Amino acid sequence: MAAPEAALADYLRRECRAQSVDVLEFSRLTGGAIQDNHGLTVRMTGGTHPGEHHFVVRSDAPSRIAASLDRSQEFQVLKAAHEAGLTVPQPLWLCTDPGVLGRTFFIMQRAEGSSAPASFLKAALDPGQARALTRRLGGELARLHRVKPPRADLEFLTRPPEPAALHRVRSYQHALDQIDEPHPVLDWALVWLADHLPAAHDLVLCHCDFRTGNYMVRDGQLSAVLDWEFAAWSDPYEDLGWLCCRSWRFGAREREVGGLGDKTDLFAGYSAVSGHPVDGPAVEYWEIMGLVRWSVIALQQAQRHLSGEEPSLELALTGRMLPEMEFDLLEQIGHLTAASTHRQPEAPS
């Protein structure tokens, strides 16, 4: 097989009917267990895209998590998100022919900025920028949640066979069953979640990993929402809860929205696009769900180390983060329980 630079130049020449394609740069951006990202800078003459372009080539990694989308599915989701008006890198071409790179890949525009929480959470953003960005994140989610099933182009997305919250509770219980180490706090949280199921909402397109670390910021503004491989049809509050979940505040625990800002601004941004007020208690319910979800993922990651399948210090240490999620679960459910004894119980839905 040709070197990837030459193969990509050939591919682009055909796709864009270009007279010439010069590869100026091709280098690995970030490593992931799930996919490989390479930066690709080219100069093309003639055809549909003359001039210099900064692209990202995203390909399937040799091993991938079964629950995540493959690259051709992710390409379709990215297209749907782009069409819905979200701030995402424009998806350009999908190549399923293994003769080019040896595996499926797609090419998208390269967004500028940084997704590393440390680069913009602490001090780097002034308070006005942080508030505007928080509001913007709400608007992005509301725009995404306008995409509803059925969609012929997204028929591969999973759809919970029962209310999303109940389905998540059952699947996390099942996942815990597969792990030998007892975690009574997680069992206790799952009982609470089962006993406090909120009213279900119509299924919408959810990102399912929309949190600080998975969006890019440039000069204090949102430049791209990334990492769409966990997208699914789900309850819109799952995305809102995950974004506010205590585990994703990166040391700024008092700022409930991803360590960045306040819920007031997030909800205002969401409502401005959706036209409906945000149900605060439902967000908090899904924050608890988020803590359990992250706990289950962390246990599964530790399991990959413990089983010898993938010895890794990072996976091993992730397993030792469990008490942090368990502390947050005990504290947050404790607050909710204390608060609910001061008001009338809600009618069952």
Next chain:
Amino acid sequence: MINQPDGAALLDVARRTLMERLLPALPPDEAYAARMVARAMGIAARELQRAPAGDADDAAAIARFLEQAGKGDLAADERTLSRLIRERQLPEPAQPALVELLMTLTRRKLALSNPRFPS
């Protein structure tokens, strides 16, 4: 008998050497891995200092709770708690004591894995 300095003390000084001398000399790409190594050494050192009295404290706290909840005949461990919670076998009046116990156990785990959490 183990000579001094013991394992915990060795891990402690090794960790300080890593953080103070090696980390500044490493390229930025490797700093993350070095911090993970330091974290793992810190956890291991704290575990060596605690065991085995800490495990006995946990078991005693669970035993006291089970006794109060009328389940004193069961093994005093987290597996029992896990099963009782899942099967909803703990009576409603035992819930506040259960939450207190779970918080005590969780704080003890945090004292090993991340004593600075949640600040």
